[in-house]
Amino acid sequence: xxxxxxxxxxxxxxxxxxxxxxxxxxxxxxxxxxxxxxxxxxxxxxxxxxxxxxxxxxxxxxxxxxxxxxxxxxxxxxxxxxxxxxxxxxxxxxxxxxxxxxxxxxxxxxxxxxxxxxxxxxxxxxxxxxxxxxxxxxxxxxxxxxxxxxxx
Amino acid sequence: xxxxxxxxxxxxxxxxxxxxxxxxxxxxxxxxxxxxxxxxxxxxxxxxxxxxxxxxxxxxxxxxxxxxxxxxxxxxxxxxxxxxxxxxxxxxxxxxxxxxxxxxxxxxxxxxxxxxxxxxxxxxxxx
Numbered sequence: 001x002x003x004x005x006x007x008x009x010x011x012x013x014x015x016x017x018x019x020x021x022x023x024x025x026x027x028x029x030x031x032x033x034x035x036x037x038x039x040x041x042x043x044x045x046x047x048x049x050x051x052x053x054x055x056x057x058x059x060x061x062x063x064x065x066x067x068x069x070x071x072x073x074x075x076x077x078x079x080x081x082x083x084x085x086x087x088x089x090x091x092x093x094x095x096x097x098x099x100x101x102x103x104x105x106x107x108x109x110x111x112x113x114x115x116x117x118x119x120x121x122x123x124x125x126x127x128x129x130x131x132x133x134x135x136x137x138x139x140x141x142x143x144x145x146x147x148x149x150x151x152x
Numbered sequence: 153x154x155x156x157x158x159x160x161x162x163x164x165x166x167x168x169x170x171x172x173x174x175x176x177x178x179x180x181x182x183x184x185x186x187x188x189x190x191x192x193x194x195x196x197x198x199x200x201x202x203x204x205x206x207x208x209x210x211x212x213x214x215x216x217x218x219x220x221x222x223x224x225x226x227x228x229x230x231x232x233x234x235x236x237x238x239x240x241x242x243x244x245x246x247x248x249x250x251x252x253x254x255x256x257x258x259x260x261x262x263x264x265x266x267x268x269x270x271x272x273x274x275x276x277x278x279x
Contacts (some may be wrong), residue, residue, distance in 0.1 A: 006257065018262070019262050022262040022263065022264060023262040025264075028237065049209050073170070076170070077174075078170055078173065078174070080173070084169070085169060085170060088168050088169050088170050089170055090224075091168070092168045092170060092171065095168075095213060096239055096240040096261045096262055097240075098240070099213065099239065099240025099242060100240055100242045100260070100261075101242075102241050102243035102246065103242035103243055106243055107243050107246060109243075111213060111241075112213075113167060113213055113214065113215050117194045122171065146184070151248045
């Protein structure tokens with residue numbers, strides 16, 4: 001089973017940090033990344049999923065509660081906080097962080113278009129269960145979200 | 153008598169509605185007027201043919217037809233079009249490939265309003 005290197009994890013930490021600094025114009029506090037060894041990590045109400053293919057295979061997910069996504073939309077001067085736009089946003093965050101990772105992973109790190117799931121309470125991330133996932137906690141304002149990186 | 157220069161027509165192409173609206177809202181260049189938006193490459197070609205824009209902002213990761221193929225098609229239709237790629241794909245090879253296929257500039261997501269307007273201004277300066 002592949003374990004992500006410290007440098008690879010740092011790529012995603014920096015991606016999440018950069019996203020909030022630029023898009024939300026307000027930095028997030030990134031917690032210590034941890035490895036989930038037992039099943040898939042739990043997710044929040046909305047999850048954007050990017051499938052990864054090419055040299056690496058797996059998925060990158062950004063999962064967040066509705067309240068956080070609504071504030072994030074407002075910080076971006078978006079007045080339409082409909083369910084469709086909330087789903088669009090959670091997919092776009094996952095897409096942006098995954099796409100930015102190509103700066104370090106290179107062009108062979110192929111990302112899919114985002115798919116979005118709205119999850120009932122206590123759902124688990126839609127990632128392969130035979131590959132360990134890393135969770136990068138993201139705390140922004142009073143909200144908590146997660147970036148889940150699951151790569152072979 | 154003053155000569156009135158008509159604004160340049162801008163088409164915004166991105167599969168994210170939020171990004172399309174953001175670019176439309178944030179672009180403050182008085183030489184640009186938004187004439188259409190599209191959510192994928194195929195739709196972009198249809199609207200491009202219909203509205204004949206002078207400038208296109210174009211995402212790369214999209215369903216139906218991706219942005220790199222779309223760049224090539226747009227340039228085939230109008231070799232004089234100015235294309236600003238606006239993408240999260242941050243590797244140098246992708247930017248080089250987009251430029252090689254006919255794009256004129258590359259702006260990496262996420263971006264600030266200022267970065268967007270500077271990228272558009274730079275694009276128009278080269279026009």
